[in-house]
Amino acid sequence: MENIFKNILRITIIICGLFYIVIYLSVGLYDLNLEGINLNLKSNHLSEQKKIINKDTELMLVNYEYGLDEEYKPKDLTIPNIEFTDEATDEEKHVSGIIVKPLEELVNEAKLDGITLLGNSGYRSYKLQKKTYGSRVMWEGKESADDYVAKPGFSEHQTGLCIDITNEDRYFVKGTKEADWLEKNCYKFGFIIRYPYGKKHITGVEYEPWHIRYVGKENAKSIYNNEITLEEYLKNNHIYGGLNE
Template sequence: MKKVYCVLLLFLLVGCGSSEDTPDVTVYRKILRIEYGETLSLKVSDFLSCEDKDVLKQSTMDTSKITYDENTYPAVGLYPIVISYPVEDSTQKATVTLEIQDTTAPTLTKEVEVIEVAYGASDYDFYQHFEATDLSDVHMDIDTSKVDFALTGTYEAYVSATDAYQNAIHKTVSVHIGEKPQPIPQPIEQPVIQPQPVIEQTSVQPTYVQGILVVNKKYGLPASYAPGVNGEAVYALQQLIAGMRANGLQVLDSYSGYRSYSYQNQLYWNYVASYGQAATDTFSARAGHSEHQSGLAFDLISPNGQLLTSEPEASWIAQHAHEYGFIVRYQAGKEYITGYQAEPWHLRYVGSHAPAIYASGLTLEEYLGIQGGGYY
């Protein structure tokens, strides 16, 4: 009996030793995903694992099925890869998959935040302001369906750039529709005054008093001053409009905001042609003297498309604009100081100065102790 036990023990020892001579090879990854455009550097160890590193070193990969595009990158798609590895005196094969995927959106290489469009210019080329790049073909789309080209104000347009694999980048921009040109009547007794050319003001510089930019008939801006609409002021205006609506008041989201020097020049002389210069100077600024050029002034608009003069809206604005950083710039009874007729719709952003100016009951000229009135 002792002899039989010894033989059995010897058999078990030989069997265990034999299994240790055959290391296990495991396919631990069936699919390897790589982003399109990344450098491809495949290794057997990306798919197989084995305690005996020599097995991995002796293994080979057949990557002949991978195709490349004109950018020299592996093209997007699924590719079978055959790995051959040694097992004792034979060779085993395992088939795995390489997936090249594109999940990266295009990049905007040219963009703007605000676009100025003339009144009625529904054929305006918005695409001139945007460019995008990507490793695959890019399609650019601009949605202006919410822009009313026949109503002065500021609207939102939506820009998207989409690549061949439906990755997209989106952007919202502001579109400002300029004021409707006033009809120029044919003269009956006197000739029509033709619009004057833009006179570049090179010597004029912006004036700040107590940190507030001053623009009136005595203090002007140079033609080169073109900051566009002020982002902080626009945000405050949107909050003011939301506050009006929360109180049941009627006002449009659109408004008349930033105007360039040349645009104001054209607007002013069109008015002169219709009403004469003396009358025009009471309600329209000459180029370089409009607060709208500062990007800090806004005209609110009623739902009927006209400048806001209705009640109780106008009274609410007069009493609450300062809570949002604004003052009503041209007050009734102060025309000889501001130089303009009362405009309950015209708001000027002065930020943290607004509560003190409002509490004083003074015009901006009076509060800052600066000259106002006419041009001369």
């Protein structure tokens, strides 16, 4: 009698599991297909008007208007000698060769000030971004996903020039000593807080105190001192036409 009950329970669990997998896959594929249609429309438009600015340089611009194609990959991806979180995948530990030394210097300098910064997510391939975006849309809806996760091709992480930093508490928000240190000091090493507070109308992204982007020391200093974004900096230097132009 007990065995029959156990068997029924086992079969029920298996059926529920299979049902869950089928639903999960079909919803996921449906979302990605929808995105595929949108992206195709957008990239057709891009190929006519928005050519990537400063490709392969420290001032390369990737934002919601300027996207990279599926094949783009930085040439010299390297894992920097810094501490990473356990969640960081092997791919995400890589960054573009040009930022390795400045990043290591930044993390070491923080350490001297008693601040522990951990790498969380550096380079992300088009393929990984597609997966991340798709699952975010599925769990939180498109509106919330669009606020925090870029569509594949439109993430700066595909350039290898940026990295998300966190702290040991995995609570990297304004007011924590780690986030405040990073905001005040990263420009000295050629990095900027890429998505500052109150600049979403320019960057297209909500405030992200953890996302730093390498632009080189001179550029970073000027952006920091003038309290502007990369978009505004490029516009001021007549490299970029500005939004909606």
